[in-house]
Amino acid sequence: MKPEIITGAEITIRSLQEENVEFVFGYPGGAVLNIYDAIFKQTKFKHVLVRHEQAAVHAADAFSRATGKVGVALVTSGPGATNAVTGIATAYMDSIPIVIISGQVPTHAIGQDAFQECDTVGITRPCVKHNFLVKDINNIANTIKKAFFIASTGRPGPVLVDIPKDITAETAEFNYPKTIEMRSYNPVIKGHSGQIRKAIDLLINAKKPMVYSGGGVVLGNASESLTKLVKRLDFPITNTLMGLGGFPASDKNFLGMLGMHGTYQANMAMQECDVLLAVGARFDDRVIGNPEHFLKNPKKIIHIDIDPASISKRVQIDVPIVGDVNLVLIDFMKAYKEVEKNYDKKLIAPWKDEIKKWIDIDCLAYKDDGSVIKPQLVIQKLHEVTKGDAFVTSDVGQHQMWAAQYYPFNKPRRWINSGGLGTMGVGLPYAMGCQLAFPDSQVACVTGEASIQMCIQELSTCKQFNLPIKVITLNNRYMGMVRQWQEFFYGNRYAESYMDALPDFVKLAESYGHVGMKIEKSSDIESALKEAFSPKLKERLVFMDFITDQTENVFPMIPNGKGLSEMILAEDL
Amino acid sequence: MRHIISLLMENESGALSRVSGLFSARGYNIESLTVAPTEDETLSRMTIVTSGSNKVIEQIVKQLNKLIDVVKVLDLNDGRHIERELMIVKVKATNKYRDEIKRISDTFGGRIIEMAETTFTIELTGPSSELDAYLHSLDKAAIIETVRTGALGIGRGDRILKI
Numbered sequence: 001m002k003p004e005i006i007t008g009a010e011i012t013i014r015s016l017q018e019e020n021v022e023f024v025f026g027y028p029g030g031a032v033l034n035i036y037d038a039i040f041k042q043t044k045f046k047h048v049l050v051r052h053e054q055a056a057v058h059a060a061d062a063f064s065r066a067t068g069k070v071g072v073a074l075v076t077s078g079p080g081a082t083n084a085v086t087g088i089a090t091a092y093m094d095s096i097p098i099v100i101i102s103g104q105v106p107t108h109a110i111g112q113d114a115f116q117e118c119d120t121v122g123i124t125r126p127c128v129k130h131n132f133l134v135k136d137i138n139n140i141a142n143t144i145k146k147a148f149f150i151a152s153t154g155r156p157g158p159v160l161v162d163i164p165k166d167i168t169a170e171t172a173e174f175n176y177p178k179t180i181e182m183r184s185y186n187p188v189i190k191g192h193s194g195q196i197r198k199a200i201d202l203l204i205n206a207k208k209p210m211v212y213s214g215g216g217v218v219l220g221n222a223s224e225s226l227t228k229l230v231k232r233l234d235f236p237i238t239n240t241l242m243g244l245g246g247f248p249a250s251d252k253n254f255l256g257m258l259g260m261h262g263t264y265q266a267n268m269a270m271q272e273c274d275v276l277l278a279v280g281a282r283f284d285d286r287v288i289g290n291p292e293h294f295l296k297n298p299k300k301i302i303h304i305d306i307d308p309a310s311i312s313k314r315v316q317i318d319v320p321i322v323g324d325v326n327l328v329l330i331d332f333m334k335a336y337k338e339v340e341k342n343y344d345k346k347l348i349a350p351w352k353d354e355i356k357k358w359i360d361i362d363c364l365a366y367k368d369d370g371s372v373i374k375p376q377l378v379i380q381k382l383h384e385v386t387k388g389d390a391f392v393t394s395d396v397g398q399h400q401m402w403a404a405q406y407y408p409f410n411k412p413r414r415w416i417n418s419g420g421l422g423t424m425g426v427g428l429p430y431a432m433g434c435q436l437a438f439p440d441s442q443v444a445c446v447t448g449e450a451s452i453q454m455c456i457q458e459l460s461t462c463k464q465f466n467l468p469i470k471v472i473t474l475n476n477r478y479m480g481m482v483r484q485w486q487e488f489f490y491g492n493r494y495a496e497s498y499m500d501a502l503p504d505f506v507k508l509a510e511s512y513g514h515v516g517m518k519i520e521k522s523s524d525i526e527s528a529l530k531e532a533f534s535p536k537l538k539e540r541l542v543f544m545d546f547i548t549d550q551t552e553n554v555f556p557m558i559p560n561g562k563g564l565s566e567m568i569l570a571e572d573l
Numbered sequence: 574m575r576h577i578i579s580l581l582m583e584n585e586s587g588a589l590s591r592v593s594g595l596f597s598a599r600g601y602n603i604e605s606l607t608v609a610p611t612e613d614e615t616l617s618r619m620t621i622v623t624s625g626s627n628k629v630i631e632q633i634v635k636q637l638n639k640l641i642d643v644v645k646v647l648d649l650n651d652g653r654h655i656e657r658e659l660m661i662v663k664v665k666a667t668n669k670y671r672d673e674i675k676r677i678s679d680t681f682g683g684r685i686i687e688m689a690e691t692t693f694t695i696e697l698t699g700p701s702s703e704l705d706a707y708l709h710s711l712d713k714a715a716i717i718e719t720v721r722t723g724a725l726g727i728g729r730g731d732r733i734l735k736i
Contacts (some may be wrong), residue, residue, distance in 0.1 A: 130642075184643060307639070309639050
């Protein structure tokens with residue numbers, strides 16, 4: 001068959017089609033007009049027009065988090081690309097596989113300070129897994145193939161492809177490569193069998209074993225293998241903020257989330273264990289606090305991760321295992337079965353008793369006299385009403401922590417939030433990505449009145465694409481987490497953390513063509529949520545403005561730089 | 574401790590900035606960095622002189638390996654190696670000092686590559702520490718200008734960096 005001669009724009013679109021892309025989130029502009037013209041003439045994928053490029057990248061990112069597929073965003077040169085940077089950095093910090101296509105000024109104009117020109121490859125370099133500037137039409141298909149390959153393999157991450165406008169107008173043969181090989185990029189997949197046996201030996205001889213799993217388990221589709229292994233070992237386990245849902249929260253061995261706002265039992269067990277199995281997690285500052293304090297209790301640490309650079313970065317590892325977490329965990333199970341007969345589970349009974357005492361402290365209890373809406377209660381009711389089976393996206397701040405603490409996730413890829421970069425404004429575009437991927441599922445965006453305003457323009461996109469998201473706004477008229485730190489560490493000086501001149505969110509939602517609700521009484525929480533999730537409003541976006549307790553804080557809390565066992569509990573104050 | 578790290582990377586535009594960007598973003602030291610194409614024109618070889626604790630050096634090597642364009646990384650300090658740096662120095666060489674400068678340069682194996690009326694230009698290669706020693710032997714006031722390539726290194730015997 002004779003290869004087709006088509007334009008660079010068509011090659012770009014055909015390449016995306018070859019990758020079975022379902023949605024492209026984007027915003028047109030001068031440098032991508034040829035590409036948009038090619039999109040106009042095709043029907044294979046759907047283009048989702050956002051209202052700001054940041055939201056395009058967030059939505060593509062959430063699509064990927066919810067489905068495990070590569071998300072795609074398309075932006076124009078200059079401001080289109082710079083607006084996308086927050087979205088790209090957010091995806092980068094959480095290792096989310098997305099491909100961003102950005103338009104660039106024509107090759108002859110590069111470096112001339114042309115209209116809407118910026119050094120996109122230079123600007124994005126520190127926050128992408130890799131990026132490319134395509135200077136030859138014959139490289140477009142090959143580069144897009146590489147971009148998808150790099151984004152989705154190894155430790156995943158965003159890859160940007162910058163395409164100058166003149167290249168998209170030229171014509172060339174279209175040949176999409178079936179496979180790609182790169183001599184400089186060969187991620188290790190299989191874990192070292194000797195190391196795995198060593199790890200199992202440590203685990204079955206541990207008196208105080210502990211499992212700590214992170215976002216790598218979710219991204220690596222390893223939840224099932226992890227769950228089987230941990231249940232069989234009957235070990236206690238905690239998940240990081242990014243790892244929630246990686247192990248079912250309803251299981252008796254689950255100690256809740258760990259970290260700065262983790263549960264008392266999870267943090268204490270992390271601190272006091274003698275053998276720690278870390279799976280797809282990276283010991284970051286919000287998770288283990290101060291590393292010196294963490295190591296005060298001597299422990300042997302086994303670390304499974306796809307990224308060699310994550311091993312021994314903050315904490316020295318005794319048994320490193322580099323590989324695909326799912327494959328490694330499957331090998332773990334095999335290795336364990338061989339020695340299972342030697343394992344006496346009674347060895348860890350005293351450890352479980354110790355953990356039980358920590359659980360009994362009931363660190364997530366909060367006082368509620370019904371006079372004002374407690375944000376925690378809203379999340380608990382949301383969990384009830386959605387039967388624990390919704391996609392929950394969040395923005396960043398107190399509401400994010402409450403959602404993580406009070407909405408137990410039993411499945412991976414249901415909890416969608418910005419853990420690494422902590423980007424306020426992701427919640428609504430994240431909900432868009434989830435709802436488009438799963439049009440029949442319940443999608444709740446848990447947010448605050450500060451965060452939601454950072455990407456509120458997307459209410460318009462939600463209308464255009466009929467996305468029946470339920471926006472749960474915990475409105476305390478403060479940037480709650482900032483206020484909490486100011487209360488604890490800055491002598492109650494609430495510098496600029498008060499949200500003055502808030503809009504009437506009900507009217508705002510209505511003006512975008514959505515349903516707005518304002519809920520001011522604790523007794524109305526449940527009925528309002530039931531109504532929002534009722535068949536009557538199944539097709540509608542409902543913006544729920546919950547007026548919550550202004551003074552509520554997130555507990556437990558580990559002050560910055562302190563150790564895991566140095567938590568402040570609600571009753572301490 | 575000072576380490577010489579050699580690496581091979583795809584000879585593509587922007588490759589150098591990926592490496593230098595990594596060092597600045599993660600707060601690693603760079604004492605020197607040299608880069609040139611190899612006999613295989615698709616590959617560049619870069620030599621980075623850096624310093625840090627073993628833990629930091631381990632991270633540097635891992636982070637370099639993680640860059641998509643980097644094909645192979647070798648920490649030369651992991652084994653026996655040869656180090657060389659080239660320096661060109663311009664010094665004041667008036668009558669009474671000309672002999673002394675020549676004598677010092679000979680001692681260090683330097684070569685005078687230009688004799689002007691009042692200056693000498695000397696070329697010297699050796700491990701970086703030897704070049705430092707040479708500069709120390711000269712009268713500080715006599716040194717007009719120096720230019721150094723930064724260190725290059727290669728493994729001894731069968732320690733090789735090749736794909």
